[in-house]
Each structure stands twice: as structure tokens, then as C-alpha cells.
Amino acid sequence: MLKAQYQTRGPVPQDVIEAVDLQLPAPTAGQVRIKVLAAPINPSDVLTLTGQYGMLPPLPAIGGNEGVGKVEELGPDVTALKVGQTVLLPVGCGTWVTHLNTDASKLIALPDADPQQLAMLTVNPPTASLLLSQFVDLQPGEWVIQNAANSGVGSYLMQLAKLRGFKTINVVRRESAIAATQQDGGDVVLVDGPDLAKRVREATGSATIRLAIDAVGGAATDHLAACLGEGGTVVNYGMMSGEPCQVSPSAIVFRDVTLKGFWLAKWFRAASQAEQGKVFGELVQLIASGKLKTRIAATYDVSQIKEAVAAAAGGEREGKILIVPK
Known part of the structure; x- marks a missing residue:
């Protein structure tokens, strides 16, 4: 298991982040183990690494703010999800990892569809819609x-x-x-x-x-x-x-x-659950049906995080850079 972690911030984003070993305990009560399927690198992620974004997590931190995964293991008392289910990862949970543990209550079940397209659901599509x-x-x-x-x-x-x-x-x-x-x-x-x-x-x-x-x-x-x-x-x-x-x-x-x-991020803080549900309900259906999609320029394993961030920060590419753990 690997995670893409950074201890500092600096002007060259790929220089501050590296893939390191990840050790996870067994899921506790109410938690699930997730195998990450895909997680994009957005401009906001690059700005977070350089320290220029409007909201910065405390250091050390794991990169990545959105993505999708598959439920791999259920902790005690989890009944709403099942092993093998595709889920939307919580915003800001550090998604450039091969696996993560998280509260089952924070996960949103998704339809079976292209995980790489679903991985980009949380940031760019709602931004465009709003x-x-x-x-x-x-x-x-x-x-x-x-x-x-x-x-x-x-x-x-x-x-x-x-x-x-x-x-x-x-x-x-x-x-x-x-x-x-x-x-x-x-x-x-x-x-x-x-x-x-x-x-x-x-x-x-x-x-x-x-x-x-x-x-x-x-x-x-x-x-x-x-x-x-x-x-x-x-x-x-x-x-x-x-x-x-x-x-x-x-x-x-x-x-x-x-x-x-x-x-x-400010809209998320102000919008009601009903308002968020309306926006994301429409987008999930459009992406799952193939009516809404975007180009993918390249995919990288977590072990290739430096190359992936460099590609995302560079110019003249057509499409998104995704972390797709092997």
C-alpha cells in the first residue's frame, strides 16, 4: 500500500511530494476499507502543493481531494454498504493513495460505470454546472x-x-x-x-x-x-x-x-444537503450514462506521483491527469 505525501510546500509541486509506504489498521466500528480506483489531479491540487490555494491542510498531508473507490472490507456494524460496491470518496480525504479507511457514513454509493469518469465528479462538473x-x-x-x-x-x-x-x-x-x-x-x-x-x-x-x-x-x-x-x-x-x-x-x-x-468550497459550505443532492444527482446520472465526460490525457500509479504532478502542472496537454493505482 502506498500514499502520496508531502511535508512542505514549494514553487515546484512535484519536488515536495513523494510516494511512501502506507500502513492501515483493520477498519474499526462504522468504518470500511476502500481500494482507490481513480483520483484526478486538479489545478487546485497543484496550487495546494505550492501553497497558493485558498485553503491549505496542515502538514504533513496526503495529496488528492476527490476520487472513487471500491469497498474492500467492512468494519463492525456497517450494514449500509457491501464489499465490491463503488463509492465516491469524501472530499478532501487525501485520495492519492492505494487504500484508505473511512467512515461508512461519509461515502456515497455510485452506479456501476467508468470509474475514471466518475472519479472527476466532485470538483469540475459541479463547478461547470453552478x-x-x-x-x-x-x-x-x-x-x-x-x-x-x-x-x-x-x-x-x-x-x-x-x-x-x-x-x-x-x-x-x-x-x-x-x-x-x-x-x-x-x-x-x-x-x-x-x-x-x-x-x-x-x-x-x-x-x-x-x-x-x-x-x-x-x-x-x-x-x-x-x-x-x-x-x-x-x-x-x-x-x-x-x-x-x-x-x-x-x-x-x-x-x-x-x-x-x-x-x-464556499458553495459547499453554504449549500443545503437538498441543494447539493440536486446538483450531484443530475451529474451522477449524466456521467454514468455517458452523456457527460471529459478527456483523460494520462494515468499514473501512486508510485509515479512526481511524474503525474509534473504532467498536471505542465502546459499543452489535452485532458486530465489521473492517479489510477495498480
Whole structure:
């Protein structure tokens, strides 16, 4: 058994984490032993390793915030689960491991489906879903624009928008990302640049756009703001550029464009169980049925955690990096 552990944080994320032996006791009353099937590496995980994320666990820590596993052993008094069942792992439990013990009450049973796709359920799909629903009351036929469209969230957002009847303008930062983004169902795919607003007007017939989704920051935020109509909203959820969001005074003063932020962790804290159940109930069914999925660039064993984190932190890849224990 192995775990991917880090004792410090630093600017090169793969340098601070390593695979070490894991010793687990037998599950106690109310616990189960889980064999991890798959766990993704998200941008937030990389920022946690560098110390730049908004919420940092105490050290030493095990990497990974989401994933799925299979019940391998039941502790005393566990009746709600059975051996062999696929379950969603608790958020933030340290999922870059081969095995873990956890309270049975914290696990959510999942349908039998592709575990690698189910492993990405907790972070990116709800982020995409809520970005589309929490800020602007979009109606079928309306346009929404996003950057980082070739990211995990971007892929889910395109698919969910299509399912809900919205049209998407999808902005990427390099020509090589266009083809894969088009394959994900983007209605319009453009490379970012200072003249983005002009090209968006040409592509949409000067349609009024009320919602822009920004994961990049810096000048890219202003490029999106310039595409919006009167009273439009830019929602930022990431800082891929490493730069503060920029929005010109002309957008804010003359067109009443607003800039808001979204952090899924804060939504989890505020949302009721019923609200969370509604969001995840829809997403589980869509993923299990194959209607919602995202590309996987590569999979790595826990023993290859340094290579996996380096791949996730690097640029110009198409799809997600997953830890898939052998």
C-alpha cells in the first residue's frame, strides 16, 4: 500500500511530494476499507502543493481531494454498504493513495460505470454546472462565453450548456487546442487576443452575451468583459495566468459589467444537503450514462506521483491527469 505525501510546500509541486509506504489498521466500528480506483489531479491540487490555494491542510498531508473507490472490507456494524460496491470518496480525504479507511457514513454509493469518469465528479462538473446557473438566468438559445475552454471545467461547461440549450463561445490560448475543443461540442472556438470582442461579434452576429466565465485572469478577463452586453457578468474561478483580473473602466462604468468570483468550497459550505443532492444527482446520472465526460490525457500509479504532478502542472496537454493505482 502506498500514499502520496508531502511535508512542505514549494514553487515546484512535484519536488515536495513523494510516494511512501502506507500502513492501515483493520477498519474499526462504522468504518470500511476502500481500494482507490481513480483520483484526478486538479489545478487546485497543484496550487495546494505550492501553497497558493485558498485553503491549505496542515502538514504533513496526503495529496488528492476527490476520487472513487471500491469497498474492500467492512468494519463492525456497517450494514449500509457491501464489499465490491463503488463509492465516491469524501472530499478532501487525501485520495492519492492505494487504500484508505473511512467512515461508512461519509461515502456515497455510485452506479456501476467508468470509474475514471466518475472519479472527476466532485470538483469540475459541479463547478461547470453552478457557473452556468448561479449568476445569470440564461434562457435556451442564449450565448455564454468562456476561456480555458480546453480545461476540465471548460469541457464539462460546453457539454452542460448544450444539454440546457445554450450556445457557447470557447476561448483557448493556443491554436493546437482548437480541434479538441471543437470535438467537445463548442459552437464557436477562438484563440484569445486583444481583438476577441470583434471576432466574437462576427461569429455570433452581434448577439447580446450576458455571461462570461473566466479561469485565466490578467488581460484575458478584460477580453471577455469586452464581449459582454449592457449589464453583463464576468465570473472568475481561476488564475491560470497567475495575474490579477483586469477589467477596463469603460466596461464597468459605461456598460455596467460586473466581475464576480466563484469558489466551489464556499458553495459547499453554504449549500443545503437538498441543494447539493440536486446538483450531484443530475451529474451522477449524466456521467454514468455517458452523456457527460471529459478527456483523460494520462494515468499514473501512486508510485509515479512526481511524474503525474509534473504532467498536471505542465502546459499543452489535452485532458486530465489521473492517479489510477495498480
